[in-house]
Amino acid sequence: MYACLCLVFLFFTSIAEATYYPPGGFHHLSSLRQIKKSSSKSKPELPFETRYFPQNLDHFSFKPESYKVFHQKYLINGSFWRKGGPIFVYTGNEGDIDWFASNTGFMSDIAPKFKALLVFIEHRFYGESTPLGKKSPKTAETLGYLNSQQALADYAILIRSLKQNLSSEASPVVVFGGSYGGMLAAWFRLKYPHITIGALASSAPILHFDNIVPLTSFYDAISQDFKDASVNCVKVIKRSWEELEAVSTMKTGLPELSKKFRTCKGLQSIYSARDWLMSAFVYTAMVNYATAANFMAPLPAYPVEQMCKIVDGFPRGSSNLDRAFAAASLYYNYSGSKKCFEMEQPTDDHGLDGWGWQACTEMVMPMSISNQSMFPPYDNDYEAFQDQCMGRYGVKPRPHWITTEFGGKRIETVLKRFGSNIIFSNGMQDPWSRGGVLKNISSSIVALVTKKGAHHADLRAATKDDPEWLKEQRMQEVTIIEQWITQYYKDLREEE
Structure with a gap:
């Protein structure tokens, strides 16, 4: 869930269940509470004008209710633009568009060079772009219009209208996106080639469907990230799950665990503590950036290494669970300002609620956890997942729909x-990279792969501390985009 993937967890586990959908990916994306408590509720100051576009509820039928209009939020910055120049559009993900705009500085960095107009479009049913109101019940009747195809149609209609209103219909459009937004950017180029001349899809796991990649790949990648930092660190985290289970079997287990984990309220389930730990390790691997960042949470440069230094710094004989808790606290409390941790109180500061529906309908990304992983083993249980979706929304997932609609x-x-x-840009330290396109497909469909890159690191704003490999990756992207735009204008002149 840029999450975001930018990625937000939807965790369907019953408190009493021992089998579970592991946190870390799109289809489970567990506890909204984990992420949001570590983020500021204040809106970032952004150099954009906020606008709202009247959008039809349904683009694919002609029933009277299809014409219901909602106001889709988008951000625009024309400071660098000249009429006829390119338009750079960010295809919004599963959340508040301000959040993504504040973490996609690459587009603003390169806009002056291209004299480009910047547009960030919010995804329907997220942030402020709520067709049926924020307080509408989360049922199949209200969420039935939330899917990627409707979102892509939203973007197409808004872009066409914007170009017409600007009297700049010949302006070339390049779409950008990271994580789910990157998937949308790639699919938008395939579905609407007459509207966009190219797409930069960063950390876009478009192959994480329908068993195209091994089900264990996501968690195997995270384990490898931690192993690269410290073999001992992986061993400690792996052993901590048994200690956690052992504590839970004690008569006073939950109160003891609540005390050990400094929870604000007494834990009702061992699984809350387990999810809290797992989420910290998953998200830290995703945002293992080369510089300090504040995307999912305030973190130092290369936070995986810093976590493992915490683990390895404990004296011999220390509890594995104590070490795991201390490492996870880096993610949740890097500033050291928190006196206690909320583990069972969901919040949603970034308007991310809605991914549960998408995960239960079209975004079915099955995952398993191998015995070799540092996490508790888990075999994907589709039947249980289907039952949970039926129980929550009254719908069955369509596990083959994405590959039918978009390919793969x-x-x-x-x-x-x-x-x-x-x-298709990917950093191999990002666990989602295993579901991305990692090899060139043709001379114009290229894969830029970096060994140390994390989740859509290339889309972040440049800093003076960026490593050379990241600078080189961005330079390659700029060169390719420049070639697209140059060729477009050349073809336009030849048509005149």
């Missing part, structure tokens, strides 16, 4: 024949 199987052969102008 044999992607190299398929896209080589008809696709063009897509950059």
Whole structure:
């Protein structure tokens, strides 16, 4: 869930269940509480004008209710733009668009060079773009219009209208996105090639569907990140789950655990503590940036290494669970200002509620955890997942829909024949990279892969402390985008 993936957890586990959907990915994306408590509720100061576009509720039918209008939020910055110049559009993810805009400085960094107009469009049903009101019940009747196809149509209609209103219909449009937004950017280029000339899809796991990649790949990648930092660190975290289970079997287990984990309120379930730990390790691996950042939470540079230093710094004989808790506290309390931790009080400061519906309908990204992982083993249980979706929303997931609608199987052969102008960028320290496109498909559908990159690190604003490999990656992206735009204007002149 840029999450975000930017990625937000939807965790369907019953408190009493021992089998669970592991946190870390889109289809479970557990406790909203984990992320949001570590983020400021204040809106970032952004150099954008906020606007609202009247959007139809349903683009794919002609029933009277389809014409209900909602106001879709978008941000715009024309400081660098000249009429006829390119338009850079961010295809919004599962959350408040201000959050994504404040963490996508790359577009603002390169806008002066291209004299580009910047537009960030909020995804329907997230942030302020709520077609049926924020207080509407979260049921199939109200959420039935929340899906990626409707969102892409929203973007297409808004972009066309904007260009017309600006009297700049010949302006080339390049779409950008990270995580789920990156998936949308790639799919937008494939579905609406007449509207955008190219897409930069960063950390876009478009192959994480329908068993295209191994089900254990996400958690295997996280374990490898921690192993690269410290083999001992992985061993300690792996052993901590048994200690956690042992504490829970004690008569006073939950009160003892609440005290050990400094919870604000007494824990009702061992699984709350387990999810809290797992979420910290998952998100830290995702945002293992080379510089200090404040995306999911305020963290230092290379936070995985810092976590493992905490683990390895304990004296011999220390409890594995104590070490794991101390490491996780880096994620939740790097500033050291928190006196206690909320583990069972969900909050949603970034308007992320809604991913549960998408995960239960089209965004079915199955995952398992191998015995070799540092996390508790887990075998994907689709039947249980389906039952939970039926219980929560009254709908069954459609696990094959995304690959039917957008493709994914044999992607190299398929896209080589008809696709063009897509950059798939991935950093191999990002666990989502295993579901991304990691090899060039053609001369114009290219994969930029970095060994140390984390979740859509290339889309973040440049800093003086950026490593050379990140600078080089961004330079490559700028060069490719420049080629797209140059060719577009050349073709336009030849048509005149």
